[in-house]
Amino acid sequence: MAVSDSKLRALLGKKHSDKYPRRLADRGGLSILHRGSGVLSFEFRYRFAGKQNAVTLGTYTNNDAGIKLAEARRKAEQCQAWLDDGRNPATMLKLAKNERLKPVTVRDALGYWINNYAKENRRNIDRHIMQLEKWVYPRIGELPLADCETRHWLEVFDAYRKTAPVAAGYCFQLCKQALKYCRVRRYATSNALDDLTVVDVGKKQGKRDRILNMDELRDVLRWSGEITTNRYYGNLACLLLAFGARSQEVRLSQLREWDLDACTWTVPTAHSKTSTKIIRPIPDRVKPFIKELMTHAKVNKSIYLLGELKRPEAVSQAGRQIWKRLQHKEPWTWHDLRRSLATHLNEAGVAPHVVELILGHTLPGVMAHYVHTSRLPEQKAALELWQNILNDQEEQNNVVNLRG
Template sequence: MIYETTLRSYNGKPQTEAFTLTDGKGLGVRVSVLGKLRFQFRYKINGQNKRIDLGDYPDLSLRQARDAMEECRTWLAQGHDPKLKRSMTRQESLLPVTVEQALEYWLKEYAEENRVNVDKNRAQFAKHIYPYIGNYSLVDTETRHWIECFDRIRRGVPSLKQRPAPVAAGYVLQSAKQALRFCRVRRYAITHALDDLIGTDVGKKQNKKDRVLSDIELTDLLTLLEGRKVSFYMRQLCKLLIVFGARTQELRLSQFDEWDLDRGIWTVPKSHSKTNTLITRPIPERIKPLIEFLYRRHGQTGYLLGELKSAETVSGSGRKICSWLKHQESWTLHDLRRSFATKLNDLGVAPYVVEQLLGHALGGVMAIYNRSQYLPEKKAALDMWVERLDLLTDKPDNVSILKRTA
């Protein structure tokens, strides 16, 4: 066995010849004629002698050399060549994958093709994660580093005018966990810092909502949309959300090539659908003039609403509209979709037709064998719904509340 005093006695002292001191388990110290000491680990693979230089004394202490030797023995027992394994580990340490690189790897290699809300994921990472731990080496991050980020989301940052958002904290956690698992499975970078965390550890789950706007509240909203207080973009978005019961992202991302006015069909591509399925909706006759008007106004942009706004911007504008109306209970743009579904059911529209209009997959055996789009039934339902909306605002048949507004 080698002792620290022995190493100090040889260190820097010229020798008549080079020799090796042994410490056991394959660990040794090579002493050069110049008195330079180098730790080495010797082992065999398939009967062949091999050797690794672990480092020079005193830069590497005896205790550290023994730890490195044990690591090499573990790799050997697992069937790895310690020399190759150590080289790979050193390379990872010298060029570590950062937190930002890991999350961006998931966004580019997975989320951009499989998640329609990828822009929201990227914006949340850029706002809540990258400025604080984005340049940290991923393998060196600890759970506490991530929790500090989630706590800022949950509590809010008044100095940055960020409101408390406990539900968003849980959402960012779930996205980050999926991203790091993706990196781990692909061996791009490995960490288990988030494995033990769940949404309620950093925030709270989104409550199941049942907010449905009353007829009076819908009338208030439609009347507001006739004026100029609301921006042109949000006026058209809200009207189309009310008519079609679509998800906000389906209209926010909508492009003119999705709208076939000759056939009277709006086709939402898989890439814009939350469930990665094609959604077809008939276009009510009373809505066609609005789509034609939008094309004349925005045709050169390609986007139905003239530009591509972020999900956060649209959501914030929706909250502002709600606050202007001063309804007793607040609502969100997504509640327009729930109101659409509820009121169509109240009008006697068959549930499976409502589900098709919402873009939901049919359940049970119907999901396997029934490929019908129910276009006649959906058209009848939407025509009846638009007529109902006009009646809410006491408009005659030839004057629709859903007419264009410049």
């Protein structure tokens, strides 16, 4: 017959003179030992590897100093589950105790994922680390992962969402992946994020379709060369317009990537979103501008074409503000310049696969397996055509064309 709380309360503190503790059987292998001193303790008895074993689960005190009957039964059920899984409850309880004494914190778990997975497999990992250091670690970084509940995580993402809802969604996704990685590798266990989705904590990035018309693109080109324009962002805009590259590729671009003799720009795999090397030809009209940037970078003893390395957040934020300065009717970002180049080149009759190579995309379908060439002459012809499209109208209006 199962033991009741009232019976335990009646026995608590009641002494007896028996040499050995009196045993009261409960259920599921759980027993209560009534010691001569009046102390009551919970014990789980089991057989493992052919031997009889017993582990103490805690002491009954009828207050918060001990454990209650219901908690002892839950622990006994966990011990039985370990047994069913072929694991020794005594060993598992010892491991659990060690984890409580020196628990894995949220910072430890995310750091484990970063060091063992993300640094080799995730792009922009430095940016992700900065997100964690700004939003996650100050709030819950030192909490034991096992004690960090869903509500604690939501407090982090709710604060982040007010500032940057899309970035909050990305941060949530990487945290969720990190916790799963730790769980699969048995480093630490947490299911606090399992039932949440991006829309619960932030906002999904919508599919953009903003295409700048030629007047708007020429506005950007004109702005990039104005004296009052910040030189870093003016030069960045000029390069993005010229090559249709990703802002990351230009931001990280180093002098060694540029070969003015061969007239090529080689984006290394480390800077490529697709983890593939990208080779682009340098249009003749752009070559003097590249040479000027390289000269300035060398004078300033910088390895970067733009003379310095700015944080991606700063670059993105700057790009989101330019449309207002130019009084354009609709917002646009750096990436929209890339989409605009692709659209206008397609409209000008450039073959789609050549545009894809310029953009640094992986070719689709069968071409991905059989076309292993950069087709530089075709790319250069397309980019020279693009320079003519960008500059011809400006030349007619006596406005300075692409710098150089």
